[in-house]
Amino acid sequence: MLIFALRRLNLLFFTLLMLTIVSFSLSYFFPGEAINNISGQINPSVEELAALNELYQMDKSIIHQYFAYVGQLLSGNFGISMANQTAISADLRHYLPSTIELCLAALFIAMVIGIPLGFLAAIYHNKPADKAILVFAMVGYSIPVFWLSLIFILVFSINLSWFPTSGQLNLLFEIKQVTGFKFVDILLSDSPYKYLAFKDALMHLVLPAFAVATAPTTLFIRLARTSMLEVLESNFIKAAKAKGLSKAKIILHHGVRNSLVHIIRQMGLHFANLVTVAMIAEVIFEWQGAGSWLIDSIFHRDYTAIQGGLIALAIFTFTINILFDFIYAAINPLERHKKHGA
């Protein structure tokens, strides 16, 4: 297990190495002076400029500059935003938790709906139920998230008035930001309206979470279906059948767990997709997360923020990816002894 873990962390290390190289070189590829792009200081005074050049070792070779840059990243200095001169790291601490919240909620919904539906489809293989679920999966997969979001708003907010359309919480609730995770902050706060705020936050979460979850749900349906079909074809199931176990027992005791193993392995890979979808949904639902913040930065040509956001979101995606690898290894002992990382 230790070797497996080390191997994964090794992979993380090299990926981050590549990523920082790309991010660093962007400072040179973006228009303008590299020192301005990397630090975010648009109009530094002479003294400030000298201090920045010193900090990022701009007078030395490009290799030195790169290491100075990575050093700054490691100490938490992502530079300041070119648009409003606030620290990128502070912005990230502010916005990233909201994105994580949205992604986790969407992932949870996708799992809870997608996987059972996939299993059902496999169990009723080639029957009408299977066909219906597959049609649903195909339609869900083909719908662009921005269109779906707008339809959700039209139907559930404007026509039915069930859910709010924007933000994470009614603005009248004044919840102090501690962790950045809205739900945690609400529970930590001493507001007299705590439970009301919690309910309100849940209401705000529903539409964006379902919009983001649609694409991964359909993916999970297909993954679960294929995986369950494979398992149902395997010899130990045949043996169980021959022993006279009921179909329900076979599926519950042998089928589900064995097919989940395959699904979890894929889940990590599809998480990147989910983050992309979340970014678009954040813009439509005015969700104050890293996605809408990053897209805003792109509009404002805020290069420092683009670099910082890129690194932060990538680290988040990798971490989740590797987390799923660990879970996979934990429930599937065979994997731990494989020699090479996937």
Place this chain on the structure above:
Amino acid sequence: MKYKARLIKIIIPFYLALTTLAACGPTPADTIFTKGLIYCSEGSPSSFNPQLITDGTTTDATTQQLYNRLINFDNDNLERIPGLAKSWHVTRNGKMITFYLRKDVSFHQTDYFTPTRKMNADDVIFSFNRLIDPTDPFYQVVDGNFPFFKSINFAELVDEIEKIDDYTVRFKISHPDSTFLSNLATPFAVILSKEYSEQLMAADTLQNIDNLPIGTGPFKFKEYRNNAIIRYSKHPEYWRQDVAIEQLIFNITPNKTNRLTKLFTHECDVISYPIAQQEIRSRDDLMIDEVTAFNVAFFAFNTQVAPFDNPSVRKAIAHAINKEAIIKSVYYGQAEAADSMLPRLSWAYSNKISSIPYSIKMAKQLLADAGLGDGFSFDIWAPSVQRSYNPNSLKMAKLIKADLAEVGIDANIISYEWTTFLRKIEKGEHQSVLIGWNADHPDPDNFFSPLLSCSAMATGRNRAFWCNQQFDQLLAKSLLTNDLTERFNFYHAAQQILVDQVPLIPIAHSKRSLAKLKNVKGDILPPFGGVSFENVHKVDGSKM
């Protein structure tokens, strides 16, 4: 079957727990939703100090909420009424203006400033010295960039501001100017705290005076998140009245469709510049407030070139234009037809001035008298951009073209990109132009001197290139006196000259509107000077 039983045992208590959680605390909901108000505005403020700006968005967000001025405009007749100054006195020669201040005005107490005294003469002197004294550190911190005060030459006008006693301030001005008091009532002439400025000097954070505002207004600053929200809370010691709204939130929503959506879902209580007004009106829970803004769209003739050097020809065209049709199809009813340069709300507006009615017959008659009975052709210049006083100039030009075809005149429409357009008409290259004007303050002078005086001809702001000595003298005389009846008579005479000479045809005064939930009561939209939530309250808590 065993599984099902077990599942049910788990599900029922879980469900019960959820429903109890959801049901708790419906009573406090009423207070938090009725005591708080969310206004969805169209953009971020560029500063929190109106001295530094002239744009409407920043005015809306700051002036009426955070600050007070010495003088206010009455919302009904736009006369000057007391603000922080309970009264004032102008000397006979018009060169000395004395203000007697209120004694019960407190500044905001916030996380970053605690006032120890009430507002007094020092605060007034500090606020205005900042605008005129280049040696003042607070002048230097913004490089003296006070656009409104620059445009009215405030620094040259004011010779000295003198403290008579703690609650009396005297302005000495270099020449009498009857717009002086109106200028002090504009949204930009706010009163800041001297005590706060001293605290900032000590901490060497001078720029905070414009970013972390302290004023005397009904709300105090709490939080601003760039491009997202402004959070204000009630100023409990507000001098004028007890404010009903405890939390005022500006939710910055630049997208107009999003603003509309948020209004429909009750996420905003009030939205600025609503679209789809028919739809809003058709809903039971929503309503629209509108007010005629201080602007005018007009059709100006270049009176230097034939055939428009002849007043009869200009008058004939004025007879031929159907303004009501324009109001309907260009403004969709969101404007009132103009029969003078002045909006009806102005105190100098008079309905006794003869107007030029829509009449094809009279137009034809006048043209025949001028020897142009067979018609002629000319160019109408119209900008292609939307202006606040004219949402669609090209469409208006097309309607006018059709109207003029009725009397045998053939008009060509000409348009350029906005800056080129302005440059060319300032040189007088046009024959006639569709353009307009947004007033800086409601004093009637602002609708005449910048647009129709002989001196405005030199700068090209006089789009008609029309110079009339008699008219100019009336304007100048009116500026030298403070007697309203006298001034009214001067402007009455001046407007009569405009009706006789027709250097331009006023077409419309467009309206400004906002949409709100019906349970939001009170006036939000004054005709001048930005939105105000001072007199607003909400009834019943049917929000969620």
